[in-house]
Amino acid sequence: MSDIAKLHDAVLTVGVALDGAGWDPDAWRELPDPAAVFTADYWTDLVRTAELAGIDYVTLEDDLHLQGASEVGDPARSDSLQGRLDALLTLTAVAARTDQIGVVPVVTVTHTEPFHVATALQTLDHVSLGRAGWQLRISPAPADAAAFGRRSAETLTPEALLGEAEDVAEVARALWDSWEDDAVIRDTSTGRFLDRDRLHHVNFVGDLFSIAGPSIVPRSPQGQLPVTLLAETAETEALAIRVADVVFIPPADTLASSLERIGAVHAAAAAAPREERGLEPLRIVVDFEVGGERGVSRGPAELADQVAAAQRAGADGVRLRPARLPRDLEWVAEALLPELRHRGLTASAPRSGVETPARTLRQRLGLAAAPHRFAAASEPSAGDDQDVQTRDSQEVNA
Amino acid sequence: MTAADGAQRQIHLVAHFPGVNSTTVWSDPAAGSQIDFASFRHFAQTAERGLFDYVFLAEGLRVREHAGKIHDLDVAGRPATLAIITAMAAVTERIGVVGTLSSTFNEPVELARQLASIDHLSGGRVGWNVVTSSDAFHGGNFRRGGYLPYPERYERAEEFVRVAKHLWDSWADDALVADARRGRFADPDRIARVAHQGKHFAVDTTPTVPRSPQGYPVIVQAGDSPAGRDFAAANAEVIFTRHSEYAEGRAFYADVQERLAAAGRSSDSLLIMPGATFIVGDTDAEARDLSREVAHAQISPQTALAWLEAIWGRDLSDIDLDGPLPADEPEETVLRQGQTSTAIDRRAHAARLRERAEAEGLSAREVVIAETAQHTFVGSAETVADEINRYVQGRASDGFVLVPHLVPTGLDVFVDRVVPILQERGVYRTAYESPANPRPTLRSVLGLPAPQPPASLDLAVA
Ligand SMILES: Cc1cc2nc3c(=O)[nH]c(=O)nc-3n(C[C@H](O)[C@H](O)[C@H](O)COP(=O)(O)O)c2cc1C
Numbered sequence: 089m090s091d092i093a094k095l096h097d098a099v100l101t102v103g104v105a106l107d108g109a110g111w112d113p114d115a116w117r118e119l120p121d122p123a124a125v126f127t128a129d130y131w132t133d134l135v136r137t138a139e140l141a142g143i144d145y146v147t148l149e150d151d152l153h154l155q156g157a158s159e160v161g162d163p164a165r166s167d168s169l170q171g172r173l174d175a176l177l178t179l180t181a182v183a184a185r186t187d188q189i190g191v192v193p194v195v196t197v198t199h200t201e202p203f204h205v206a207t208a209l210q211t212l213d214h215v216s217l218g219r220a221g222w223q224l225r226i227s228p229a230p231a232d233a234a235a236f237g238r239r240s241a242e243t244l245t246p247e248a249l250l251g252e253a254e255d256v257a258e259v260a261r262a263l264w265d266s267w268e269d270d271a272v273i274r275d276t277s278t279g280r281f282l283d284r285d286r287l288h289h290v291n292f293v294g295d296l297f298s299i300a301g302p303s304i305v306p307r308s309p310q311g312q313l314p315v316t317l318l319a320e321t322a323e324t325e326a327l328a329i330r331v332a333d334v335v336f337i338p339p340a341d342t343l344a345s346s347l348e349r350i351g352a353v354h355a356a357a358a359a360a361p362r363e364e365r366g367l368e369p370l371r372i373v374v375d376f377e378v379g380g381e382r383g384v385s386r387g388p389a390e391l392a393d394q395v396a397a398a399q400r401a402g403a404d405g406v407r408l409r410p411a412r413l414p415r416d417l418e419w420v421a422e423a424l425l426p427e428l429r430h431r432g433l434t435a436s437a438p439r440s441g442v443e444t445p446a447r448t449l450r451q452r453l454g455l456a457a458a459p460h461r462f463a464a465a466s467e468p469s470a471g472d473d474q475d476v477q478t479r480d481s482q483e484v485n486a
Numbered sequence: 487m488t489a490a491d492g493a494q495r496q497i498h499l500v501a502h503f504p505g506v507n508s509t510t511v512w513s514d515p516a517a518g519s520q521i522d523f524a525s526f527r528h529f530a531q532t533a534e535r536g537l538f539d540y541v542f543l544a545e546g547l548r549v550r551e552h553a554g555k556i557h558d559l560d561v562a563g564r565p566a567t568l569a570i571i572t573a574m575a576a577v578t579e580r581i582g583v584v585g586t587l588s589s590t591f592n593e594p595v596e597l598a599r600q601l602a603s604i605d606h607l608s609g610g611r612v613g614w615n616v617v618t619s620s621d622a623f624h625g626g627n628f629r630r631g632g633y634l635p636y637p638e639r640y641e642r643a644e645e646f647v648r649v650a651k652h653l654w655d656s657w658a659d660d661a662l663v664a665d666a667r668r669g670r671f672a673d674p675d676r677i678a679r680v681a682h683q684g685k686h687f688a689v690d691t692t693p694t695v696p697r698s699p700q701g702y703p704v705i706v707q708a709g710d711s712p713a714g715r716d717f718a719a720a721n722a723e724v725i726f727t728r729h730s731e732y733a734e735g736r737a738f739y740a741d742v743q744e745r746l747a748a749a750g751r752s753s754d755s756l757l758i759m760p761g762a763t764f765i766v767g768d769t770d771a772e773a774r775d776l777s778r779e780v781a782h783a784q785i786s787p788q789t790a791l792a793w794l795e796a797i798w799g800r801d802l803s804d805i806d807l808d809g810p811l812p813a814d815e816p817e818e819t820v821l822r823q824g825q826t827s828t829a830i831d832r833r834a835h836a837a838r839l840r841e842r843a844e845a846e847g848l849s850a851r852e853v854v855i856a857e858t859a860q861h862t863f864v865g866s867a868e869t870v871a872d873e874i875n876r877y878v879q880g881r882a883s884d885g886f887v888l889v890p891h892l893v894p895t896g897l898d899v900f901v902d903r904v905v906p907i908l909q910e911r912g913v914y915r916t917a918y919e920s921p922a923n924p925r926p927t928l929r930s931v932l933g934l935p936a937p938q939p940p941a942s943l944d945l946a947v948a
Contacts, residue, residue: 126696153692164672170672170694171696176569178603180576184527201591203547204566214522215565215569274512282562296629297629297631298626305564306563
């Protein structure tokens, strides 16, 4: 596809990455009440600002240790923002009070329970009526291993962490599909609430954990939540290519290196057997800093130029990291988005009255409705449970 | 008992979102979705309109099975507890939100952080019903797999709550400085590292969540054994119990009060709340008819059969449900999985059922209805209100955990018709706030003492 054709039939998605008082460690000093970062109102106001501006989704950072304290015993600091609430729960509260925007919490898969992670995300999708996504995070931090105390830090090799993360992603997707959409039948003539043939054990057996399933949560509005990953390293990039729908490319020192990275990820993803694994082409989203040290000098036109260059290099979207909240988010809404729209780079429109029904996050990201993998792969009458480990071969036979 | 108005005990009410069991009628045309958020919003907002203390959710971490297959007769499928109580708190202002969460299939660091997060997000309205979960069947969905031998479950629960409280106490009230002028966000000397090494947990961390509005969630407990009651006496602020019959309720109340005193706690530091169902009609007679109708919807022939099969441990599809109970003795096979079972001695249970059937002239299905679908409070709104009040004034309970039989509208009739009568009687609040307490936390709504912040912040090594 030529650049020109791409320009005409594809527009960029626009997301905002929220964290604390913003990505600048000093940002909290500008908040009228810095302690408000621990309230639902603070996050609801920010996300509503983004929603009104027509932003497609917000992500919310999370970590199991204090900012900057990834080693065991690192003390709290006095001069920068310390502490955070659970991101998934924070965005669940926000989802109940918003109605258009996508909500994508960071949820760590190392140490946590895959079953709780998968079902909590499904619940977020139910609460938001199909606006939920997941930014999967691996924690190599020794502090987190010590906090849970179940695994020694030495056993957390990069291979083990990546393998586990892949397993968690895999089992989450299986659990999300473990109820078919029409499993609830309420058949009074036979007394059956469920058609048990439309529920499936997942019978996942991995190196570190096993899960029988099915999920306790019926299939959620999107079925499959978009899975996203930040490609911090070559390994997480490879993991994203294997399991994710969306990859975030972190900000680079120069635009040129960003563009190069986009091209490389594009090529690597295109060469991977994603279709065989039931995945659409990987959506590539580039992170840009807004405001703060690196972003401050850029006006809307300059940033829009860079966004356009990213698109020409193959990006499907941008995610903006406001350095200072709410100021830089307001700048995105009032200055940057109009510029991007003016150039036809994005369709994300400011909110116009009532938009019903809201678009799902999959729709916003251009992902097709997720087919139900058990339903697609098996005769419903077979009734018996599917073994996730052999799913690929079933798909071939179907 | 003619206590002066001012001396009347105040009634506490909890709204239990209908669960995944035969109590919840799905065949009624008015039955809505058990999973759509709209149902939870309606339920929570109705309970808040009725000035309930809190909305409550049970938890089951695996879809139930019967005879090796998914149990398909009851409502099944529910949201994840933490996320849904957070969402319910987000669409209400004052009512508490309490979730049932297992101390066996969670880890203290993560669960303490999640509960503290919800306490912040809800402005101090969260509670935790600590359950120990029953068996290896649930373990099939979790990293630890398997399960714990019975005595160790409460041991783990005890250690879990102890560690969690250390985590919740780690940030002193004044650790969050948030003073931009002085450039100080937090005071590191007021944030403790928690190091714990015990039989069940090894925890070494500095929590990320500042001390929450309530200090820590209201601790609820729902186990009935002596160990369970002792755990409650030592740790809980509310007990959710099955003892909803008057005399039984009084005995349970007295037993727990004794244990509470033995644990060195004051008698007003723990509330006892039995689960209860209710049927409200225009008249008592109409309510009785309705109760019979609802009971038949709750216990379909298929449900009655499955219930008996779970006791007899074998397929009973050849019996006539309108005839007598099976004549032969039960087998030991476990057919029902994922549901707390009360029947330990099956032969004795079967004998008791036969006795009842004979004495009352009941068919097999009618026995099941009599055993499982007797509604606690049946009558006109006045009758139901007076009955509830009798229990509370008579110290058979401090109030009730009400379980409606319909999702999501089952609570409406109670809020619209029974609550105003309780208010007229002067035994139920007319607002959450008072001039002295304009922004109440769940704990203050329950009238429970607030936890004391730790005197010392030296939390290392418990
Ligand atoms: C009224 C009541 C409600 C309960 N609700 C739950 C529940 O929602 N989820 C759960 O896993 N266990 C639940 N349990 C089970 C208890 O946590 C506990 O595992 C069980 O009662 C065995 O402990 P015990 O011998 O002390 O009673 C409940 C128990 C009672 C008495």
